[in-house]
Amino acid sequence: MIDIRISNCNKNYGSLRVLKDINLEIERGEFIVLLGPSGCGKSTLLHIVAGLDRLSSGAIEIGGRDVTDVEPKDRDIAMVFQSYALYPTMSVRSNMEFGLRMRGKPMAEIRPLVEDKARMLHIDHLLDRRPSQLSGGQRQRVAIGRALVRDPKVFLFDEPLSNLDAKLRASMRTEIKKLHQSLGTTAIYVTHDQLEAMTLATRMVVMKAGEIQQVGKPEEVYHRPVNLFVADFLGNPGMNFMKGRLRLEGGRVSADVGAATIPLDGYAFDTSPTDGQAVMVGLRPESVQPSTGGEPFALTLKPTLIEHTGSDNLVVLAMGSEEIVGKFPSDMLPKLGEPVAVGFDLSRLSVFDAQTERRI
Amino acid sequence: MTCRRRLAAGTLPIREAKAPIKRRFLQRHVSQVALSPSLALIAIFLYGFIAYTAAVSTTNSKAFPRFDTFVGLEQYWRLFHTPRWHVAFTNMFLFGGLFLLVTISLGLLIAILIDQRIRAESFFRSIVMYPMAMSFVVTGIIWQWLLNPTLGIEVMMHQLGFESFRLDWLTNPDTVIWALVVAAFWQGCGLVMALFLAGLRGIDEDIWKAAAVDGIPAWRVYVFIVIPMLAPVFLTVVVLLSLSIVRAFDLVVALTNGGPGVSSDLPSVFMFDMAFRRTNLGLSAASAVVMLGTVLAILIPYLYVETRERA
Incomplete structure (x- = not known):
């Protein structure tokens, strides 16, 4: 059942086109993450769903009802902001109660509701404090609590964890995930952090310059990016790209990347390849591993730089005039300048047309 | 302490070693020296005259202040x-x-x-x-x-x-x-x-x-x-x-x-x-x-x- 439908949505600020013909359908209970670099329009799209921004053309439906011209308060949504946006002059309790009070709900119903949600978020001991007396993580819990008590049809998150430090961000991330699993409410979550996107999303939407690049399950977007931008944007360290040309010989396809010829027999082409086509062959660092001897494709390459991350060793390998990065296990420490046998997991290859930058 | 503040306070070691005693005093107290004229002016023309006015208010001065006419409050x-x-x-x-x-x-x-x-x-x-x-x-x-x-x-x-x-x-x-x-x-x-x-x-x-x-x-x-x-x-x-x-x-x-x-x-x-x-x-x-x-x-x-x- 479709909960949110965004159709042909455009947003212009003067001549600047912030959103270009966005179409998106969100099923009930999904956790959609909008991901993209800053200025890609993801926050604008969220604000439009919330009703805080008007769209220039197009329509928004929530729960089967056209809400294009409906005020935010009547859209049955709740929102969590990056800056928490708590009311600083009110106690935590009042912050959580205020929205319900304004809707004329009797206090006898509000009280137990607020206390229940506060317990759920482990902030029940903070109810009588002011926001200024809380830490960043506690403030964001209160902000989430304020959204929870409203029991909305849709949760909107606008980079809620960006102001927190790395460790807290990770624990809040898991809590948001648990929360979504237990509540099952549809959610849209905006972030520029790919780790948040990968871990939280049931489906993610990658955006760039006001356009949707790819919509799909995180692993699908990660392993089968539709274009160079998505491939490059996701993953840390980023995907290796090797410039080359396709070669068609006797029904077999391979990519000549200068230093090597990579066989593409097992590659599932989206479009039929042509001989001599200029391509970018992409392979993620984790698919570049020390050879065990069993791989169908291996090369002997010279390491030029090694970075220790603790869990892995990132090995920069010279490949002709280019360099590729391999993610080696931490116990595999090659010597600089001494060639090592490197195995390539070709089932994870992505091949893009060099001109159109699309997956082929 | 930042370098600039230490410089202003004259405690940067290189300067200290070379400077003669008189200059060292100036360097250490440069802010006090710079402020002292205005402090003196404020002391005299603000607080001094406040005190003077308070003193006059205890006299029976007419057109000019006269302190020989003390009348208390x-x-x-x-x-x-x-x-x-x-x-x-x-x-x-x-x-x-x-x-x-x-x-x-x-x-x-x-x-x-x-x-x-x-x-x-x-x-x-x-x-x-x-x-x-x-x-x-x-x-x-x-x-x-x-x-x-x-x-x-x-x-x-x-x-x-x-x-x-x-x-x-x-x-x-x-x-x-x-x-x-x-x-x-x-x-x-x-x-x-x-x-x-x-x-x-x-x-x-x-x-x-x-x-x-x-x-x-x-x-x-x-x-x-x-x-x-x-x-x-x-x-x-x-x-x-x-x-x-x-x-x-x-x-x-x-x-x-x-x-x-x-x-x-x-x-x-x-x-x-x-x-x-x-x-x-x-x-x-x-x-x-x-x-x-x-x-x-x-x-x-x-x-x-x-x-x-x-x-």
């Missing part, structure tokens, strides 16, 4: 038994209260209106701010003309056909205080509006968005959330305006000259009159000391709150 006793002082002192609170109330409420209202992302915002902002560029003397004269029944607003209304229109604030002892309030508001509103507008602009946009999603009507957001958040601005505004109330002198002299009778007298006018027209320096000094006490009564709690917040 008699001048204060006389001051509080002078009906004109009571008028002036009461007026200060009446004028002050009304001025604070009108200026803060309307200044805040104008700031809120200008904050609504209106068109030509800078135009409206300038209009409200311009009177601030006028001195109180000019303000007083402008409003004296405007309120003058024979050439100001009243004449204009008569010419427009409203024959029964009367505007006799300046000639009526009961309403003359309103003339002062209106003129002072006209002059002071710009500053208050600017301070409130800056405060409003400093409020996180997300608070408004959160309130919109929560379905809180705009006026309630102002009353329950935004205006309480502006508390520090209120404090600043009240202190600034209070000080200008106590200092108010030129406005009264230019607009009403204390009249009709002494009905629009303020303590500062009283003090000036006693010192330079009635040759009663002792009484004048006593009123000055009482005014200083009033200012301190306002300032000290403010400074206390301010410094405690900083700490």
Whole structure:
């Protein structure tokens, strides 16, 4: 059942086109993450769903009802902001109660509701404090609590964890995930952090310059990016790209990347390849591993730089005039300048047309 | 300590080793040396003369200060038994209260209106701010003309056909205080509006968005959330305006000259009159000391709150 439908949505600020013909359908209970670099329009799209921004053309439906011209308060949504946006002059309790009070709900119903949600978020001991007396993580819990008590049809998150430090961000991330699993409410979550996107999303939407690049399950977007931008944007360290040309010989396809010829027999082409086509062959660092001897494709390459991350060793390998990065296990420490046998997991290859930058 | 501060304080080791003793003293105390002329001036011309005034207030000085006529606190006793002082002192609170109330409420209202992302915002902002560029003397004269029944607003209304229109604030002892309030508001509103507008602009946009999603009507957001958040601005505004109330002198002299009778007298006018027209320096000094006490009564709690917040 479709909960949110965004159709042909455009947003212009003067001549600047912030959103270009966005179409998106969100099923009930999904956790959609909008991901993209800053200025890609993801926050604008969220604000439009919330009703805080008007769209220039197009329509928004929530729960089967056209809400294009409906005020935010009547859209049955709740929102969590990056800056928490708590009311600083009110106690935590009042912050959580205020929205319900304004809707004329009797206090006898509000009280137990607020206390229940506060317990759920482990902030029940903070109810009588002011926001200024809380830490960043506690403030964001209160902000989430304020959204929870409203029991909305849709949760909107606008980079809620960006102001927190790395460790807290990770624990809040898991809590948001648990929360979504237990509540099952549809959610849209905006972030520029790919780790948040990968871990939280049931489906993610990658955006760039006001356009949707790819919509799909995180692993699908990660392993089968539709274009160079998505491939490059996701993953840390980023995907290796090797410039080359396709070669068609006797029904077999391979990519000549200068230093090597990579066989593409097992590659599932989206479009039929042509001989001599200029391509970018992409392979993620984790698919570049020390050879065990069993791989169908291996090369002997010279390491030029090694970075220790603790869990892995990132090995920069010279490949002709280019360099590729391999993610080696931490116990595999090659010597600089001494060639090592490197195995390539070709089932994870992505091949893009060099001109159109699309997956082929 | 940052390098620059250590340099200023003269404790950077390289310099210290090379500099002769005299220069080392200068380097160490450069800030004190630089400030000492103004400190000396303040000590003499501010605190020195405050003490001098307090001393004069215990004498029976007439046209010139004479310390051989010590009378103790008699001048204060006389001051509080002078009906004109009571008028002036009461007026200060009446004028002050009304001025604070009108200026803060309307200044805040104008700031809120200008904050609504209106068109030509800078135009409206300038209009409200311009009177601030006028001195109180000019303000007083402008409003004296405007309120003058024979050439100001009243004449204009008569010419427009409203024959029964009367505007006799300046000639009526009961309403003359309103003339002062209106003129002072006209002059002071710009500053208050600017301070409130800056405060409003400093409020996180997300608070408004959160309130919109929560379905809180705009006026309630102002009353329950935004205006309480502006508390520090209120404090600043009240202190600034209070000080200008106590200092108010030129406005009264230019607009009403204390009249009709002494009905629009303020303590500062009283003090000036006693010192330079009635040759009663002792009484004048006593009123000055009482005014200083009033200012301190306002300032000290403010400074206390301010410094405690900083700490």
